Amino acid sequence: MKLLYFAWLRERIGLGEEEVTPPSSVVTVADLIAWLRLRGPGYVEALAETARVRCAVNQDFAKLDTIVRPGDEIAFFPPITGG
Amino acid sequence: MKLLYFAWLRERIGLGEEEVTPPSSVVTVADLIAWLRLRGPGYVEALAETARVRCAVNQDFAKLDTIVRPGDEIAFFPPITGG
Amino acid sequence: MAFIRVGPDDIDMATEIACLQSEPGEIGGIASFLGVVRGGEGHSAITAMTLEHYPAMTEAAIRRVAEEAEARWNLIGCRVIHRVGRIPVGGRIVLVLTAARHRQAALESTSFLIDWLKVGAPFWKQEHLISGKDHWVEAKSADDLAAQRWLVVAPPD
């Protein structure tokens, strides 16, 4: 699956986009976050407080229990500050 | 006193502005309207329905019982359609 | 300081916004309402509209209410331009422009000012029908109600 990071999540993780293949035990957004945190301190720092992290799956806003599948585009970002 | 007429009141009376000297029995806007109606059919037509006539005395919106005095500028006009 | 202009000249939105932005202050948002002459349909189709006003009263009345809006919404700037004379279909009649730190103040004060102009500023609209007839526009009670939302008092009956 394709992961995208925006704003300070991108800065902390150190990249804006990557392809990953998580194990089949990763079923939901929450699982994916837990798995990503194992990838290094930048991920831990970016994804530490899930209350400050928002997610979209295939360009639709998602929740922690939204299902993720191979081939999905999954974006992580802070609360929106548009307009 | 100086009288001003706007919009269809001006058209019906046939002039936009005139100087008048009503008798001392004319104390209020209502008295002035009654006295003006004696001046001819245009005035009657313009001032027939007081519900459709608005008035300002010295550039402030006035009511039928507002006092009018020599030297005042008194304007008659239809309900406002601005903006 | 509220800027008010009443006259026959057309309205140039870009210039007005630039003037507003030159006001000192922390502008975060600029709201506007531009009223244009609607063509009407069928029997009420028109070619143009003529706006008449009470010159000695108009600008002063608008200034009073614009300054009230500036105080009530803590505006950084406010411009009200109202045209008079003949305006063709599609032409600009009125522009209300407000600037504030935050969007809600700008949007609400714009709404307030245009609602007030409909019932409180001494303008009268005459429509020139395609048929050649002229017709004075009747005041709408809906406009009185809109103005009352803001506790603005329409001219007394």
Next chain:
Amino acid sequence: MAFIRVGPDDIDMATEIACLQSEPGEIGGIASFLGVVRGGEGHSAITAMTLEHYPAMTEAAIRRVAEEAEARWNLIGCRVIHRVGRIPVGGRIVLVLTAARHRQAALESTSFLIDWLKVGAPFWKQEHLISGKDHWVEAKSADDLAAQRWLVVAPPD
């Protein structure tokens, strides 16, 4: 048909209004909101702001809501222009422009769209402080509340 543009180019209000006025329909009023970069004061004084977004999502999300607004307020036209990239203090960030037969539809839909953009469109603002530091703007709960006025659902927590 709603017109949406997201990109680095500056916003030309006069052009956008002219485009809106060329839409077929009986336009009586055009409302707008223009958001500009506020300079801030003291320790939070900034020189510029950078807007980041999620390109694959932004325009589609704005279009969906702009079309919802067109239907809900029976708009004749609607344009939403949102800039991304670096914008200096005083620069234009966003323009919402709506046209309707009547003023209230235009003003309300403008308010709705800007309230939604604050919480619903995937943009993020970074401030460049005069001190040289960069700082991501925090979302405001007041913006969530403003969006809720319209029964718009902010992205889930």
